[in-house]
Amino acid sequence: MEAQKYVWEGAIPLQIHLNESEVTTLPPPPPALILAPRIGYLPLLIPLIKPHFAATLPPGVDTVWFDYKGLPLKWYIPTGVLFDLLCAEPERPWNLTVHFRGYPNNLLIPCEGEDSVKWSFINSLKEADYIISGNCKNVMHMSQFDQLELWHSVMNGNLEAYLRTSSKLKFGIVEDEYTLKIDLCSQKSRKTTGEVGMGGQMKTGKIPVRLYIWSVSEDFEDFEDMPKIDSWDKISYINQPIEIHREEGKCFTLHDALKSLMPEFLVDKSLIDEESFRLEGEDEQVILSEDLSSNRMAAEGREISCQSVESTCTSGAAEIKLVRIQGIEPKLEIPFSWVVNNLKNPEHFLHICVCLKFPQVNSLDR
Amino acid sequence: MDVSSWDGTLSLNEFSLAAQAFEEKWKISNSASPPWLWVNAPIRPFVASQKVDGFLSMENICLLRPSEDNGAEVSRLEEEKTSLSEKEEAIDDATLVHSNHHEVHYYDFHIVYSASYRVPVLYFRGYDSDGLPLQLNEIEKDLPACSAKVLLESKWTFITQEEHPYFNRPWYKLHPCGTSEWMKLLFLDEAVLAESKVAIELHLVSWFSVVGQVIGLRVPIEMVNGRIN
Numbered sequence: 354m355e356a357q358k359y360v361w362e363g364a365i366p367l368q369i370h371l372n373e374s375e376v377t378t379l380p381p382p383p384p385a386l387i388l389a390p391r392i393g394y395l396p397l398l399i400p401l402i403k404p405h406f407a408a409t410l411p412p413g414v415d416t417v418w419f420d421y422k423g424l425p426l427k428w429y430i431p432t433g434v435l436f437d438l439l440c441a442e443p444e445r446p447w448n449l450t451v452h453f454r455g456y457p458n459n460l461l462i463p464c465e466g467e468d469s470v471k472w473s474f475i476n477s478l479k480e481a482d483y484i485i486s487g488n489c490k491n492v493m494h495m496s497q498f499d500q501l502e503l504w505h506s507v508m509n510g511n512l513e514a515y516l517r518t519s520s521k522l523k524f525g526i527v528e529d530e531y532t533l534k535i536d537l538c539s540q541k542s543r544k545t546t547g548e549v550g551m552g553g554q555m556k557t558g559k560i561p562v563r564l565y566i567w568s569v570s571e572d573f574e575d576f577e578d579m580p581k582i583d584s585w586d587k588i589s590y591i592n593q594p595i596e597i598h599r600e601e602g603k604c605f606t607l608h609d610a611l612k613s614l615m616p617e618f619l620v621d622k623s624l625i626d627e628e629s630f631r632l633e634g635e636d637e638q639v640i641l642s643e644d645l646s647s648n649r650m651a652a653e654g655r656e657i658s659c660q661s662v663e664s665t666c667t668s669g670a671a672e673i674k675l676v677r678i679q680g681i682e683p684k685l686e687i688p689f690s691w692v693v694n695n696l697k698n699p700e701h702f703l704h705i706c707v708c709l710k711f712p713q714v715n716s717l718d719r
Numbered sequence: 720m721d722v723s724s725w726d727g728t729l730s731l732n733e734f735s736l737a738a739q740a741f742e743e744k745w746k747i748s749n750s751a752s753p754p755w756l757w758v759n760a761p762i763r764p765f766v767a768s769q770k771v772d773g774f775l776s777m778e779n780i781c782l783l784r785p786s787e788d789n790g791a792e793v794s795r796l797e798e799e800k801t802s803l804s805e806k807e808e809a810i811d812d813a814t815l816v817h818s819n820h821h822e823v824h825y826y827d828f829h830i831v832y833s834a835s836y837r838v839p840v841l842y843f844r845g846y847d848s849d850g851l852p853l854q855l856n857e858i859e860k861d862l863p864a865c866s867a868k869v870l871l872e873s874k875w876t877f878i879t880q881e882e883h884p885y886f887n888r889p890w891y892k893l894h895p896c897g898t899s900e901w902m903k904l905l906f907l908d909e910a911v912l913a914e915s916k917v918a919i920e921l922h923l924v925s926w927f928s929v930v931g932q933v934i935g936l937r938v939p940i941e942m943v944n945g946r947i948n
Contacts, residue, residue: 476894489896
């Protein structure tokens, strides 16, 4: 599965600056340059970062945390998701500040290093298990050894080891008959849909999803001009499973999935313009990022054509300006099952960053 | 709803119905105790407005050190504190509980619906008399002995510290992954609960009769016994 490989190899270049007030030497230490895996977590980078600054830190106990332009970063959100969410216009390298003191306990859950991250991961995995199979048995019955191996494969970005260990979880993948049909039609033997046959398909159509939504009130030419997110209160976090509704002859698209969580928005007609189905050489809609070769995604997307989404004009609703998953902006018409199978994180959650634009007139008063 | 085939979970709508019923029954049979209050979830304009989204809240609860036999007394000492300060004597707040030689701890409890587990989840946080948040090892001392023991054994899976689903602040929560299983068992015992409406209304009462014990909040007998009426 090529796509999953690209996701696992995706990384964000970070430039980590030590918090000014913790610099005790002159000249101040240069920032640390770290390549952070998308599917990883910031606290896991501390062993790489600390050596750069150890000599200059004031005495005391370390309580490490990061901030981006003053916003303390939630360490249990995968690094790639934080980047997609907080950098509408991708910043490379991404400039973060590291703190070794003064942990904001009133805002952030404490982090005791790798252990905290591991347990957060395992708890999310359990939650995904529960959503998919109705109980936590798959994860609970995994031996401590296997759980550790799974966790280590994520920490080390080892996809092979991950696939090996996670097959014991028997989660299966989402039935993706739609992509399979295309495959048969084109008579290519591509590995992409090979997994559909093995490992079993999901019994329920419930998908673990974490949605991060922020909103703007006007159009912006460049993402750079968008107002910065300076507080977590500006982001709505929706942790809710999406249920796939299968209808005869119709594929359940990413758009359908989002709509099920936010039924009152309106899709801008331009987003589903017929023109955009035929991809030219340079596809502006799919932003190329160093961290993920979206050309591949575009290529696969090209082969998928769906019925166009009907756009109904309802007033007072919001418009989707941006949908970002694993650093790419998938077309909303792509089958949701493909998105889930290929773009989900190792704990089996699909993290989606969405920017909505609300109309100027406040028609939401009731 | 056929109780025998019930999986122990409930929908968001059922949760809000159950919460209403719980709120009322608590008030009736537990009038000396502070009430549970329904709080509407913060408005997110783009999420379906037809959904009744909210949680039950009971805040500023003082958990005194649990006595040997029972769970902790629930009382609201806040009012008493205020009246003390009105007297112009230098009264040390600590004298209020000096007899126990224990610091007074205050707790906020929220019962929130989990869309992932489809069950109610108890979120809580504690703080000392200066308003400083309590760490888990301090909270542990306020819990009944058996809970403290479980806490020790399953540090990361029993009580976890997570963000409150609606507020960007760290809260503690009782991990919900076993809830549907034991709820199912609870209801299986009650032949009377064949009627679905009754079952939903009693959901939170039954749920709390178990969960409350974990943190040392007693459910009055009347609430539990009064079910059949």
